[in-house]
Amino acid sequence: MKDPIVSVAWLQKNIQDPELIILDTFIDMPSEDHQIKGARTFDIKNNFSDTNNPLPNTIPDPEAFATACRALGINNNSKIVVYDTKGIYSSPRAWWLFKVMGHEKVWVLDGGLPEWLNEGHPTEKREPQSYSIGNFTANFQPQLVKTKEQILENIDAKEALLVDARSTDRFHGETEEPRVGLRSGHIPGSINIPFTQLLKDGKYLPKEELKKILQPQDKPLLFTCGSGVTACIDLIAYELISDNPKAIYDGSWTEWGQDLNLPFEK
Template sequence: MAELSAYDLISAEQAIGLVGRDGILFLDASWTYPGGPQPRTDRVIPGSIPFNIDAIADSTSSLPHTLPSPADFEQMVGALGISNSTGLIVYDRMGVFTAPRVWWMFKIMGHDNIAVLNGGMPAWLAAGGESAETLSRPVAPARFKALFNADMLASFEQVRQAVDAQDHRILDARSPQRFAGNGAEPRPGMAAGHIPGASNLFFQTLMDEQGLMDISRIPESLRTEAAEPVITTCGSGVTACILTLALHLNGVQARVYDGSWSQWGSQDGLPVETGAGTSL
């Protein structure tokens, strides 16, 4: 078994060196929304299979791509041929956008043997990695057993309590315009603004010119010695996972508010703040 838990974030050169290694599976997690980052290439890693965050989700939830129950997750990923011994390298074709969401999904289910391909498919191509036109079909089904880690998730009730108690650092990964309430929300019927007391840490500030994740750009005040527990949020729980991964790499463990603004901004009677507020 190839052990990837020591990586969490893996370079294209390191990942290319693992091609063909027994027990390694590449997952293409590419996903976007109207107005969101678009794929920078149509090419994919040979042998990789699709991981659809809209399909591997709680089908009973009205919110987008909500984390499924551990039992449902076991069945869904087992059907993809993923077992507890499978080493996973997850990437997307935007650079670093949806892959951290899939990393978080597996980590919260107790699967540490997973790494995000830093820079995604564009970095893979730049490093000379081979490519294909189409994704592969899932391999034979496998058995996956989840070990759920509740400490990586913030529920709606926990976020409400954190807002009232003002005892958590809430980081919002959306753009400054959306955070301030000046930008249109991509989903209809959503309030404009942010969760009271939240700080804005726009996920794109963690990228360099090539779209690679630069974890050194995490503000010093949030590294290792975080004075308060951290909750990350965004529009629908995707880019919040970019912040969570970056914080994790800096020794800070954060909870993801899975419902994020799709839940908070659609509820009547909840407090909403507007304006630039605190930006990091």
């Protein structure tokens, strides 16, 4: 399957596949204590980010990522479906992390846990579990990640289009940033497509509607947001309608907004 997302119906149909692993992904522990039956806990902030980096939720070292995956019983041949409790929020970040680490067989569950519940499928209480150690290995794909130096260079080069997934008022600097110590505004030359515009009822809009909002581009696409999480929502939306090369600016506005040497606009 080329599409980065799968439906609840697809997951239900394929749930007995012995190579399938379902990951309940989150940034902060959700209030819900139930999960899709058989799911495994994918804690982005604590287990799948670089916790030594002062920036939040940044990409981990490939070997650390691989070790954490093996602890979840993930193998190189695993087919991975990631979901979250909000519909679409943290799961695109988990999808992107697997892509960066060279694992192709990964999909986002469109609608996540809410859609699974709406369709009446079984859940279970989230409990601590252990698994047979997997054989997952990471094959890091550096072209999928951008640094602030590369973003700065692109301001003048204009080789790629930078898409900011934050809300419009944050993009235009009309409101204070939620993180203390950050300037308000955006990276020069970037365009604003708030991730909320691409979703309805916790699912991605149909492709035809996405095309009208996103207006397919002929350049490589770069994505930013507050801390590199919701940027992945925008990236997947573009992935649904275009084959352009795509990458995430992992430091995003948390890094850019606190560096007074970097240019910004309001």
